[in-house]
Amino acid sequence: MEIEEIIKQFPQVGKVENIKPLTSGFINRTYLVTSANPNEPNYVLQKVNHNVFRNIDLLMHNIEVVTNHIHDKLIAAHTENIDRKVLRFIPAKDGKTYYFDGEGYWRICIFIPRSKTLDAVNPETSYLVGLKFGEFEAMLADVPEKLGETIPDFHNMELRIHQLHEAVQENKAGRLEKVQSIVDDIERDAEEMCKAEELYRQGLLPKRICHCDTKVSNMLFDEDSNDVLCVIDLDTVMPSFVFSDFGDFLRSGANPAPEDEPDLDKIQFNMDIFRAFAKGYIESAKSFLTPIEIDNLPFAATLFPYMQAVRFLADYINGDTYYQIHYPEHNLIRTKAQMKLYYEAKKAVPEMTEYINSIR
Ligand code: GN1
Ligand code: MG
Numbered sequence: 001m002e003i004e005e006i007i008k009q010f011p012q013v014g015k016v017e018n019i020k021p022l023t024s025g026f027i028n029r030t031y032l033v034t035s036a037n038p039n040e041p042n043y044v045l046q047k048v049n050h051n052v053f054r055n056i057d058l059l060m061h062n063i064e065v066v067t068n069h070i071h072d073k074l075i076a077a078h079t080e081n082i083d084r085k086v087l088r089f090i091p092a093k094d095g096k097t098y099y100f101d102g103e104g105y106w107r108i109c110i111f112i113p114r115s116k117t118l119d120a121v122n123p124e125t126s127y128l129v130g131l132k133f134g135e136f137e138a139m140l141a142d143v144p145e146k147l148g149e150t151i152p153d154f155h156n157m158e159l160r161i162h163q164l165h166e167a168v169q170e171n172k173a174g175r176l177e178k179v180q181s182i183v184d185d186i187e188r189d190a191e192e193m194c195k196a197e198e199l200y201r202q203g204l205l206p207k208r209i210c211h212c213d214t215k216v217s218n219m220l221f222d223e224d225s226n227d228v229l230c231v232i233d234l235d236t237v238m239p240s241f242v243f244s245d246f247g248d249f250l251r252s253g254a255n256p257a258p259e260d261e262p263d264l265d266k267i268q269f270n271m272d273i274f275r276a277f278a279k280g281y282i283e284s285a286k287s288f289l290t291p292i293e294i295d296n297l298p299f300a301a302t303l304f305p306y307m308q309a310v311r312f313l314a315d316y317i318n319g320d321t322y323y324q325i326h327y328p329e330h331n332l333i334r335t336k337a338q339m340k341l342y343y344e345a346k347k348a349v350p351e352m353t354e355y356i357n358s359i360r
Helices: 003-008 054-078 122-140 157-170 176-193 196-199 244-253 272-284 291-295 297-318 330-347 349-358
Strands: 016-022 029-035 042-049 107-110 207-208 219-222 226-230 239-241
Touching: 003 016, 003 042, 054 122, 054 239, 054 330, 122 207, 122 219, 122 226, 122 244, 122 272, 157 176, 157 196, 176 196, 176 297, 176 330, 196 297, 239 244, 239 349, 244 272, 244 297, 244 330, 272 297, 291 297, 297 330, 297 349
Parallel strands: none
Antiparallel strands: 016 029, 029 042, 042 107, 207 239, 219 226
């Protein structure tokens, strides 16, 4: 269906002046829709990736519950400019917050004007991002409804290891020989890296509503004041261990190099970023975190580069079916970069633990 036709399924949108693709993430297709009437907001139109997210009804239900809950909390706290502090998805003709055109699923949210995203963090922004993601979890700690997992077992390390085993067994793209030594490195640490699932089984670790994609680029900042406005990209908001939000932010934030940096010497784990982020996060999440969760935050910082390496490697072995690649060995380069980061984070665990114990 033509994009113009899709937009017409959302009655709230008036006359459209312009539709322009936005580049964001590997997963969904995104457009900025500009309204002809300057008094009307602009919109963000997205086609949700149905291969990745199998249950769009559940996904959009989660997002509605989460955004409504945050909205209510902001009102109760007499927060100013609430429209800038939480996303709002608008209904289609049938009242649902998405439209199925027979082929794909589309949704529209209101564009927050004078906002920007950042691609990199310094200690100052890292602190703000930590505060905001901690606050996001804190606000959702009392969501009355049980949310579903939009990607079942998304951050389940045992499952990711299992998927790697399957990839190795099938060796679909004939690439196994080339990566056997990395597979061995991963195997060596697998049991240790699956400790969250074990703690969960023992009833010692809870699942909470987490964001599960805590990159700095998933947060809006005010263009003028540089204040943090709100958390975006809510597709992976689901029950998970808090390690997801803590660890995945540091995976991208504490590494000054890109996640696919081929020069491994450039990959580091920046402790200034770690300290700033941990400080902000613990400040706002302290109210609900248990001692076991806090004890294991340094583990979380090692878990996410490790998990991402396992995911990239499985995709490489499978012949690149999940992540978009820009050159043939891209997933292998990504794997090596994440393994390097994992080892760097591991080296920093004693220092991380010491710092966390000093502020908890
Ligand atoms: C995917 O598309 P993006 O960048 O938001 C992936 C994350 C990975 C990331 C690695 C749903 O996120 O889990 O960490 O790539 N999202 C999904 O770059 O699989
Ligand atoms: Mg994402």
